[in-house]
Amino acid sequence: xKFSNVMSNTGEWLRSEGPHHQIVISSRVRLAxxxxxRAFPGWAKKAERTAVLELVKPCVExxxxxxxxxxxxxxxxxxxxxxxLVERHLISREHAAKSSGSAVIMNRxxxxxxxxxxxxxxxxxxxxxxxxxxxxxxxxxxxxxxxEAELEFAYDQxxxxxTACPTNVGTGMRASAxxxxxxxxxxxxxxxxxxxxxxxxxxxxGFYGEGxxxxxxxxxxxxxxxLGEKEDEIITRLTKVIETIIQxxxxxRHILIQKKPNTLWDQIGRAYGVLTYAHAMxxxxxxxxxxxxxLGIDLGAxxxxxxxxxxxxxxxxxxxxxxxxxQQKLTAEExxxxxxxxxxxxxxxxxxxxxxxxxxxxxxxxxxxxxx
Amino acid sequence: xxxxxxxxxxxxxxxxxxxxxxMQKVNLCDVCSKEKGVQDPTGFALxxxxxxxxxxxxIEKGAATTQKCPVCGFTxxxxxxxxxxxxxxxxxxxxxxxNALLKAMHKGTSHVGKxxxxxxxxxxxxxxxxxxxxxxxxxxxxxxxxxxxxxRDQIKQLESExxxxxx
Numbered sequence: 001x002k003f004s005n006v007m008s009n010t011g012e013w014l015r016s017e018g019p020h021h022q023i024v025i026s027s028r029v030r031l032a033x034x035x036x037x038r039a040f041p042g043w044a045k046k047a048e049r050t051a052v053l054e055l056v057k058p059c060v061e062x063x064x065x066x067x068x069x070x071x072x073x074x075x076x077x078x079x080x081x082x083x084x085l086v087e088r089h090l091i092s093r094e095h096a097a098k099s100s101g102s103a104v105i106m107n108r109x110x111x112x113x114x115x116x117x118x119x120x121x122x123x124x125x126x127x128x129x130x131x132x133x134x135x136x137x138x139x140x141x142x143x144x145x146x147x148e149a150e151l152e153f154a155y156d157q158x159x160x161x162x163t164a165c166p167t168n169v170g171t172g173m174r175a176s177a178x179x180x181x182x183x184x185x186x187x188x189x190x191x192x193x194x195x196x197x198x199x200x201x202x203x204x205x206g207f208y209g210e211g212x213x214x215x216x217x218x219x220x221x222x223x224x225x226x227l228g229e230k231e232d233e234i235i236t237r238l239t240k241v242i243e244t245i246i247q248x249x250x251x252x253r254h255i256l257i258q259k260k261p262n263t264l265w266d267q268i269g270r271a272y273g274v275l276t277y278a279h280a281m282x283x284x285x286x287x288x289x290x291x292x293x294x295l296g297i298d299l300g301a302x303x304x305x306x307x308x309x310x311x312x313x314x315x316x317x318x319x320x321x322x323x324x325x326x327q328q329k330l331t332a333e334e335x336x337x338x339x340x341x342x343x344x345x346x347x348x349x350x351x352x353x354x355x356x357x358x359x360x361x362x363x364x365x366x367x368x369x370x371x372x
Numbered sequence: 373x374x375x376x377x378x379x380x381x382x383x384x385x386x387x388x389x390x391x392x393x394x395m396q397k398v399n400l401c402d403v404c405s406k407e408k409g410v411q412d413p414t415g416f417a418l419x420x421x422x423x424x425x426x427x428x429x430x431i432e433k434g435a436a437t438t439q440k441c442p443v444c445g446f447t448x449x450x451x452x453x454x455x456x457x458x459x460x461x462x463x464x465x466x467x468x469x470x471n472a473l474l475k476a477m478h479k480g481t482s483h484v485g486k487x488x489x490x491x492x493x494x495x496x497x498x499x500x501x502x503x504x505x506x507x508x509x510x511x512x513x514x515x516x517x518x519x520x521x522x523x524r525d526q527i528k529q530l531e532s533e534x535x536x537x538x539x
Contacts, residue, residue: 036460039444043458119456141486148488154460155491159474160483162460166474169463171485201479228480 018130216287
């Protein structure tokens with residue numbers, strides 16, 4: 001499969017289809033595996049890394065799930081192509097920084113991606129739309145079992161799977177979900193949720209993982225520990241916490257409609273106004289405003305059939321995606337213009353916000369915000 | 373007070389976080405705190421930052437001898453620098469220093485999750501080996517040499533099998 005095919009297909013996990021898709025954008029599970037008695041990629045000499053790559057890559061390509069896959073050595077991808085893959089969450093930022101001695105293999109549906117010689121010899125991840133951590137793990141587990149028949153993984157009876165970083169030792173599994181939580185952010189409850197979640201050994205991160213800012217009201221929640229707990233226990237625990245957060249988000253939205261309908265309509269109206277009329281927009285501003293439009297769709301202010309168009313903009317307005325759609329190298333300023341232009345064009349199909357449904361719901365409540 | 377990360381600038385950011393009842397403190401200078409994203413009000417990287425620094429401290433304690441991994445040549449100072457290990461054998465080499473660290477980092481100290489098929493077979497083989505050895509000793513003690521000879525042959529065969537499977 002060619003890179004252009006990757007570009008023309010939206011990843012299946014990006015389509016709002018799975019359970020709880022209004023709030024859970026995607027679920028992903030990754031497993032870290034290493035070969036026994038071989039230096040980890042960060043410590044290995046180039047020749048050792050290449051030897052591991054040559055051993056592992058054919059085994060991965062042979063998997064039935066990887067028929068018609070996209071398989072490339074990192075040195076054969078341009079900086080821009082790597083960045084596009086990062087923006088689609090198909091490879092990590094760390095992996096994008098790699099060159100010779102590393103590779104990425106992903107399936108056509110972009111639901112399965114395997115990095116070779118990232119921090120560990122193998123980083124395998126499976127992505128699903130909505131809340132489907134169990135299903136994502138099931139696929140990965142199968143692939144792991146198929147690979148271990150051919151490759152001897154570093155495993156210790158006490159410590160489990162051995163990884164380059166001790167934070168991943170044991171299951172080598174990180175399960176995470178990307179949550180869209182505008183209700184909790186607007187009602188200023190998000191910090192409480194973040195704190196509660198970190199207290200029970202789970203991590204909350206921004207849009208692009210570790211150390212990144214929360215943009216577009218998007219939050220990644222994942223397990224922090226990997227040793228002393230079974231894979232399915234971790235997933236069940238995480239799923240339960242996520243279900244609680246989903247409920248909290250629904251509650252927060254309901255209270256906003258009841259108590260602060262004007263604030264909500266103002267946010268939606270402004271987001272619509274700026275997105276449809278602005279001529280320059282940073283990616284952060286775009287994400288934040290698109291998030292409000294997405295909330296508007298959830299609440300019935302915009303038609304449901306425009307959801308995909310909005311979801312696609314989340315990814316298509318990212319810097320590398322914009323750069324790829326243009327023929328020449330763009331400056332940051334030019335990117336901001338192009339971003340605004342693309343959004344204006346795509347939003348032509350989006351009718352003005354219709355708050356009648358919202359107003360009706362607010363009217364059923366006992367109290368409402370006084371108008372100034 | 374000096375910054376825990378660069379150890380050269382004065383610390384200006386002081387962080388305390390309680391995770392599952394364990395308190396961890398980190399002191400950072402302006403530059404390092406920005407670099408680690410600590411000043412981002414959301415502060416999501418904090419837990420990792422804490423784990424990373426805690427890791428360095430734990431390792432330092434055990435670093436009286438400069439042990440070297442026999443397989444990959446990795447040393448404890450290397451771990452302090454990168455926060456990553458050199459190869460899977462490093463876990464056995466630096467087991468003492470790592471134990472305290474893993475205990476602080478994870479829910480438990482023993483893996484209870486998936487076991488690869490190979491490891492299943494290895495456990496099975498080692499169990500069988502132990503049984504055979506016990507029987508052999510018993511046979512020798514009872515001067516039952518015919519049985520002992522047959523047991524020795526079985527042990528030899530098992531040994532050749534287990535070298536193919538690996539530990």
